[in-house]
Amino acid sequence: MHSIEFEAHLKDGVICLPATYRRWREDRPVKVIVLVDDETHHSPLRDxxxxxxxxxxxxxxxxxxxxxxxxxxxxxxxxxxxxxPS
Incomplete structure (x- = not known):
């Protein structure tokens, strides 16, 4: 197993892979770890x-x-x- 690192923004609960990795086959098993920067994370109330x-x-x-x-x-x-209405 190897790892990749990239920054992304969530959109409708989806994280898009960079174009470099989109060639991977659809059913390829992956392990995902999400790190959130505390500086940019806002509570729903603040948002x-x-x-x-x-x-x-x-x-x-x-x-x-x-x-x-x-x-x-x-x-x-x-x-x-x-x-x-005319």
Missing amino acids: ASQRLSAILDISRRCAAAPELDPRGANEIIGYDANGL
Whole structure:
């Protein structure tokens, strides 16, 4: 048995192998050890707090943006004689 080392990011619970190792056959047995850097690991609560902060920041920027088109939604979309958007 030999070992390889590479850095990766989890995406939907999946770690992708670098291209160099993707030629390995699909059913090859492997042993996996995951090391997490304590400096970059955040608790789910902190991550949720950061996401909320980012969402609030975006909403503040949107609210502060100038109005570029003073027309109302009904006027912008427009409706036909049957009340459907035209």
